[in-house]
Amino acid sequence: MSRFLPVASSVYRWLEQRLPVASVADYFSKKVVPRHKHSFWYYFGGLTLFFFIIQLISGILLALYYNPTQEHAYESVRIIINEVPYGWLIRSVHSWSANLMVGTLFIHMFSALFMRAYRKPRELMWVSGVILLFVTLGFGFTGYLLPWDTMAYFATLIGTEVPKTLPIVGDWGVSLLKGSGEVGAETLIRMYSIHIILLPLVALFLISFHLILNQILGSSVPIGTQVKDPPVPFFPNFLYRDLISWVLGFLVLISLSILAPWGLGEKADPLASAPLGIKPEWYFWPLYQSLKIIPPTVFSINGEMIVNGVLGIMSLFWLLIPFIDRKASIEQKSRPFTVVGAALVLYLILMIGFAYFDI
Amino acid sequence: MNDLGKPVPSSPTRRDFLSRLLKFWSLVTVIPIGTAIIRYVTPVQRDVDVRESLRVASVQDIERNTAKIVRFNKEPVIIVHTRTGQFKAFSARCTHLGCIVQFKSEGTPHFICNCHGSQFDINGINIAGPAPRPLSPFKAKVDKSSIVVSRI
Ligand code: HEM
Ligand code: FES
Secondary structure: OHHHHHHHHHHHHHHHHHOOHHHHHHHHHOOEEEEOOOHHHHHHHHHHHHHHHHHHHHHHHHOOOOOOOOOOHHHHHHHHHHOOOOHHHHHHHHHHHHHHHHHHHHHHHHHHHHOOOOOOOOHHHHHHHHHHHHHHHHHHHHHHHOOOEHHHHHHHHHHHHHHHHOOOOHHHHHHHHHOOOOOOHHHHHHHHHHHHHHHHHHHHHHHHHHHHHHHHHOOOOOOOOOOEEEEEEHHHHHHHHHHHHHHHHHHHHHHHHHHOOOOOOOEOOOOOOOOOOOOOOHHHHHHHHHHHHOOOEEOOEEHHHHHHHHHHHHHHHHHHHHHHOHHHHOOOOOHHHHHHHHHHHHHHHHHHHHHHOOO | OOOOOOOOOOOHHHHHHHHHHHHHHHHHHHHHHHHHHHHHHOOOOOOOOOOOEEEEEEHHHOOOOEEEEEEEOOEEEEEEEOOOOOEEEEEOEOOOOOOEOEEEOOOOOEEEOOOOOOEEOOOOOEEEOOOOOOOOEEEEEEEOOEEEEEOO
């Protein structure tokens, strides 16, 4: 080992003259993570990052064999599963990791809400996080169609119709998503390029922004929470803890991927009646269920329009929470935001439950 | 200190002029480029030889009290051979969110949509579920033992 040290130190000296390694390292070494009774929730951002990195790697691998055309998409996924060595595993990992990523992202976001981590000066971390949520849901939606099986086909058919009742831009939005009058070859290539080019670029940019802000601002402590002394240095202590959570995340991911390999339905037939049980991924169930239970018209307003309207207002509200919650920004308790958050969690869980049991 | 020495002092009027020019330039380029991109991503309706009517099946293909889905100008159309021997045709797209409907022959024959449970009677009228409108009707007539679908 020591034989390499002279080489290492001369490489270091070479670098130091061109890139201020020491001052950057010094800067990073100063970051600490506060310790308190809610510290546990700090792991979920890191876990979300872990699953995103898994998505990048497994997605790039899938793209080697996947063929985004209406004729060959289904067949190419079948080949990935049945013929390419370990193809079934890579695909299973990509699908399971997508779901785990959405799950950890939700936990991360709601813990940030309940801990008021969005309050001054971290407003921009919240805003970039909410946009990342939309980006992640976009990944899930655009990825779902790609295998071109019956479930994927009909779920996308429904999903692309959802904007239809928006005023003015509704029809345009639908045609933009579909790329033609119906879900077909044009839709598939649109979803594919959004999935593998647009969203990854946007996500990488936003994640970098989010992480750099986190480095600059450090982790927040919930209002009125007692911190334990001393805080944990981020490097190496918290990083090791983070890595332990990544190892656990990996174990969960790999067990699910092997024990419950992701399936593939029948090839989509655009001239067949929709079978029973068409559902999107679980994280769209609250929307799916709301669209299912709302009557066609409520007080002579179109039902879908109401769902869309509420969704739009909620999204905007969600994005702007740090600016609406004035009290938290001056370190005062703001109970209503806990109530709103808890009500939303309850609604999401109820709707997911109803959709699961087909109520 | 860099290798370039002191910057050249710029005259305020020249900088002013240049920055105004830049703003103007951004405006005149952003608008047309934006318009072009929006037009580019908006799909155009290519006319795939739109037919007024189409021979879609022969009468023997569809037994009484059954239905068949065929393609008519990009549109999935469901043709029903009723118990009384008539042929009826409707767009097979559910008026809720576009799933393909299914014909149910048991009891009173009707159509259902499995996506969110809408139901339509044999005349395409929405009778249950979230569908807001009846299925759009097409004309189906028998011509020399084949079924011809056309717009209404
Ligand atoms: C960032 C780079 C990514 C790349 C290059 C990529 C690439 C791909 C490719 C080629 C497929 C088609 C193969 C298949 O269907 O099995 C696919 C499917 C899919 N992707 Fe991604 N993906 C990425 C990220 C993500 C993320 C972040 C998510 C979700 C949070 C996601 C969710 C999905 C889903 C749900 C499918 C369908 C899986 C299936 O049923 O096979 N992807 N992706
Ligand atoms: S699409 Fe038919 S009921 Fe929703």
